[in-house]
Amino acid sequence: MSFDSAVDALFSSPLFNVTLTLLAFQVGLICYEKVGRKAWMHPVVMGTVIIVGFILLTPHEYPTYFKNNELLLFFLGPATVALAVPLRNELKTLRGIAVPALVIIALGSVIAPLTALGAAWLFGADEQVLVSLLAKSVTSPIAIGVTENLGGLVSLITAVTLFTGIAGALMGPTIFKIAGLTDDRLQGILLGVLAHGVGTARGFEISVRCGALAGLGMGLTGTFSAFMLPYLKIVLFG
Amino acid sequence: MLIKGFLFLFIFQALGELLVRWFNLIIPGSVIGLLLLFIYLLFMPTPEPLQKVADGLVRSLSLFFLPAGVGLFFLPENILSQWPALLAAMVLGTAVALFICALILRWISRP
Numbered sequence: 367m368s369f370d371s372a373v374d375a376l377f378s379s380p381l382f383n384v385t386l387t388l389l390a391f392q393v394g395l396i397c398y399e400k401v402g403r404k405a406w407m408h409p410v411v412m413g414t415v416i417i418v419g420f421i422l423l424t425p426h427e428y429p430t431y432f433k434n435n436e437l438l439l440f441f442l443g444p445a446t447v448a449l450a451v452p453l454r455n456e457l458k459t460l461r462g463i464a465v466p467a468l469v470i471i472a473l474g475s476v477i478a479p480l481t482a483l484g485a486a487w488l489f490g491a492d493e494q495v496l497v498s499l500l501a502k503s504v505t506s507p508i509a510i511g512v513t514e515n516l517g518g519l520v521s522l523i524t525a526v527t528l529f530t531g532i533a534g535a536l537m538g539p540t541i542f543k544i545a546g547l548t549d550d551r552l553q554g555i556l557l558g559v560l561a562h563g564v565g566t567a568r569g570f571e572i573s574v575r576c577g578a579l580a581g582l583g584m585g586l587t588g589t590f591s592a593f594m595l596p597y598l599k600i601v602l603f604g
Numbered sequence: 605m606l607i608k609g610f611l612f613l614f615i616f617q618a619l620g621e622l623l624v625r626w627f628n629l630i631i632p633g634s635v636i637g638l639l640l641l642f643i644y645l646l647f648m649p650t651p652e653p654l655q656k657v658a659d660g661l662v663r664s665l666s667l668f669f670l671p672a673g674v675g676l677f678f679l680p681e682n683i684l685s686q687w688p689a690l691l692a693a694m695v696l697g698t699a700v701a702l703f704i705c706a707l708i709l710r711w712i713s714r715p
Contacts, residue, residue: 391667410666410673417670418677428678435671442668444613444661446634447620450641451650451658466713474705481704482697491689492682499693503701506669511632521675522683526694528666528673534698541699545706552709560701563665585638592635 377426383434390416403571405535405564410528446507446588453585456578459551463579467555471583474559475591478503479598482530493603498522500595502530505562508588516599527562534561535568550576558583609657616641 367375376382393416394409401407421428460467479500486499498518501509506527513523538561542553550573557565558580566584570577620637623629629636 387667387670391664391670408666410670413666413670414674414676417674421674421678428675432671432675438668438671441661443617443632443634443637444610445665445668446632447613447617447637447641448658448661450616450638450645451655452662453638453642454645454650463713466709469712470705470709473708474701477704478698478701481701482693485692485697485700486686486689489686489689489692491686491693495683495686495689499690502693503698505665507665508632508635510669510672511634515630515632519679519683521672521679522690524669524672525676526690528669529694530698533695534702537695537699538702541702542706545703545710547706547710549713552713556702556705556709560698560705589635589638592631596630 377424378430378434380434380437383431384437386417386420386431387413387435387438390414390420403567405532405568408528408532408564411532414525442507442510446511449505449507449585449588452581456582459575459578460582463549463551463555466552467579467583468586470552470555471559471586471590474556475503475587475594476598478560479595483602494519495522497599497603499526500599501591502526503534503560503562503587504591504595505584505588508592512592512595516596528564531561531564535564538565538568539572551579554579555583558585559587562588605653606657608651609653609655612641612651612654613637613657613661616644 390413391409394412397412398407398409420426421431479502482499482502483496486496497516498513500516501512501523504527506524509523509527510520513520538557547553553572554569554576557569562584566577566580569580617634617637619640621633623636624631624633
């Protein structure tokens with residue numbers, strides 16, 4: 367076997383492609399720690415840049431890369447189930463704000479897709495893109511499952527949820543100030559509802575209970591959205 | 605330890621997948637699994653192996669969707685050309701949602 371065909375064989379193996387993902391993520395994680403866990407340097411941002419660069423600079427192709435990473439995608443399911451554990455642990459932090467929290471989780475889960483679709487529609491998005499935006503504020507493992515079921519583009523929703531999270535985490539504190547929302551517990555809930563995992567990380571920078579409640583908001587929004595979004599799609603698109 | 609923790613997650617997900625197929629639900633089976641595990645944990649203490657595995661998974665959640673996220677750069681041309689709309693949804697849409705929700709929260713939680 368020539369060296370070239372040996373490389374070809376390696377490129378189309380799960381071992382190589384999963385290693386590429388793990389390596390890129392690890393570098394992303396190091397960069398993220400280096401800049402002090404800033405939302406714009408989320409490990410996925412740097413990780414994506416590295417993998418995209420690799421695919422563009424070598425004869426490697428995206429479909430081959432994606433297909434050989436099915437092993438990692440498999441773990442999205444168990445990772446979603448695992449969200450039940452922090453959800454259960456953080457339940458007690460809800461005491462005293464349960465009613466406003468639950469109301470805003472229900473309302474926010476509807477307001478987030480409506481404002482996103484409205485904005486995208488104003489800028490001329492077609493129906494396939496609009497359907498793919500429905501789950502944009504939902505935590506990624508759930509968003510991927512929901513979008514698949516609704517017939518949206520999975521590769522689109524993954525990136526869109528991530529950058530929604532980054533945008534929400536960066537803008538959140540400023541908007542809370544403008545709107546006069548000072549309770550860090552309620553700020554936390556909102557960060558979780560509208561900016562999922564990235565918002566939760568941001569919440570922990572504000573205070574521990576802010577972060578814990580963001581995690582709770584993220585989990586409940588994801589679960590509620592999984593049930594609600596199929597109906598919202600029917601209302602909006604028939 | 606590791607296997608025990610994963611076993612918990614796999615079994616609850618499998619139950620979720622079963623219910624989804626049985627009742628023709630359009631919800632991911634893993635979400636039903638999440639709910640079932642949550643209900644279980646309301647009545648039972650969280651087993652140590654499950655706590656460990658869940659901590660690890662939740663902390664590295666973003667690793668698992670990295671392969672799909674890379675797909676953003678390899679989208680069909682007709683989707684890529686709609687980038688202004690995507691940007692508007694992510695930035696403008698999120699800002700407006702944050703503002704509206706913050707106002708609602710202030711209003712419903714005032715003393």
